[in-house]
Structure formats: structure tokens, C-alpha cells
Amino acid sequence: MIFTHSHFDHVGSAAAIIKATGAKTYMHEADAKIAEEGGGFRTMRAAPGLLQRVLFRIFWHPNKRFESFHIDQTLKDGDVLELVGGFKVVHVPGHSAGHIVLLWKEDKVMFAGDIGTNLLSIGDPIGFENEKIGRESQRKLGKMDYEAIVFGHGRPITSNASEKIRRVWP
Structure with missing residues (x-):
């Protein structure tokens, strides 16, 4: 199991x-x-925007606990996991200090976790541990090329994904 970050809605x-x-x-x-x-x-603080503030109040519970588990292998930026065709690890902190995205199938598919959402449209996650660093990570995502992107929350984009992301995070 590859985790993009450690928030309870992804590891619970x-x-x-x-x-x-x-x-x-x-x-x-x-x-x-x-x-x-x-x-x-x-x-963590709510991201700007009404939707993010509302969702943050509903879903962010910083004192919530989950059953702990062992991490077999820690990852860092640039690692390549030789699983199902290979995943490139890209460290994109901001939403979480250890947030990563994964590029799969020769950079064709981006697993984006919570670097953003695609609920009503492409937008911010519900919150940031560090918004300034999160914005830098979003711009980093905008500089990369991939055909499809899958978010932790919201609809996937199945074609021309990097172009669509660049319009939001140039």
C-alpha cells in the first residue's frame, strides 16, 4: 500500500x-x-474559499486517532518503486509535510492524493499545514507532464490533464 500522506481519511x-x-x-x-x-x-488551517472552509470544519479532526501500523519502506523525492510498471515518487509538501504524488506508466498517470481536489472544479485541498509551501508544490505539479490525474477527493481527469492543471496552477 502506497500512501500519499498520513491524514486519517487516507490511512484510517x-x-x-x-x-x-x-x-x-x-x-x-x-x-x-x-x-x-x-x-x-x-x-493545519483551512484553505481559502467557502467550500474548503466548510469541508474543513466538517472533516478535519486533529485529535482523531486510528490504529497504528508499521511503514515498511519510507520514501523520498525521486524514488522509483518497481511495482506494477513503476511509480516515480514526487515530494509535494504543503497539505502535509510528507505528501507525495506518484507518476505511473511512463509519466502518463498522476496519483495526486490531496495536493488539490476536483470536486466542483480543480481547486485546493480542504487545508494546508503550510499554504506557501503547498502553493509551490501545486506549481511544481503544473510544470510536469501527464495524460491523466486521479485525486484523493473528486473526479479524475482522463485526458490532457497536465494542460488543465497548468490553467489553475501555472
């Missing part, structure tokens, strides 16, 4: 899945401690 069921399947786990080194301790989230 991980321990049960690992127990049931014996899956190996991968996460950026900056977020691995949170997974292994079952919480202890860093401070």
Missing part, C-alpha cells in the same frame, strides 16, 4: 487491510511517524 483503515492481506507499506519519511503512532497530526 490501513491497519485492518494490512492484517487481512499482509500488504507492504510505503510512505514519505516525514509522515511515517504519524502512521506508526496512530495520529498526532500537525496543525
Whole structure:
């Protein structure tokens, strides 16, 4: 299981899945401690915008705990995981200090986690641990080329994805 970051909506069921399947786990080194301790989230603030502020109030619970689990391999920017055709790891902090995106199939598909959302349109995540760094990471995503992008929250974009992202995060 490759985790884009350690927020509970992305790792909350991980321990049960690992127990049931014996899956190996991968996460950026900056977020691995949170997974292994079952919480202890860093401070996060709502992203600008009404939708983000509303969703942040509904879904962000910094004291929420989850069953901890071991990270078998920590990741860093530039790593390549030789799984199902190869995943390139790109570190994109901001939403979370250890947030990563994954490029798959010779840079054709981007697994974007929560660097942003595609709920009503392409936009910010519900919050940032560090908005300034998050904006730099979004611009980094805008400089990359990929055909499709899949978000942790919202609809995928299945064609010309990098062009569409550049319009929002040049």
C-alpha cells in the first residue's frame, strides 16, 4: 500500500487491510511517524474559499486517532518503486509535510492524493499545514507532464490533464 500522506481519511483503515492481506507499506519519511503512532497530526488551517472552509470544519479532526501500523519502506523525492510498471515518487509538501504524488506508466498517470481536489472544479485541498509551501508544490505539479490525474477527493481527469492543471496552477 502506497500512501500519499498520513491524514486519517487516507490511512484510517490501513491497519485492518494490512492484517487481512499482509500488504507492504510505503510512505514519505516525514509522515511515517504519524502512521506508526496512530495520529498526532500537525496543525493545519483551512484553505481559502467557502467550500474548503466548510469541508474543513466538517472533516478535519486533529485529535482523531486510528490504529497504528508499521511503514515498511519510507520514501523520498525521486524514488522509483518497481511495482506494477513503476511509480516515480514526487515530494509535494504543503497539505502535509510528507505528501507525495506518484507518476505511473511512463509519466502518463498522476496519483495526486490531496495536493488539490476536483470536486466542483480543480481547486485546493480542504487545508494546508503550510499554504506557501503547498502553493509551490501545486506549481511544481503544473510544470510536469501527464495524460491523466486521479485525486484523493473528486473526479479524475482522463485526458490532457497536465494542460488543465497548468490553467489553475501555472
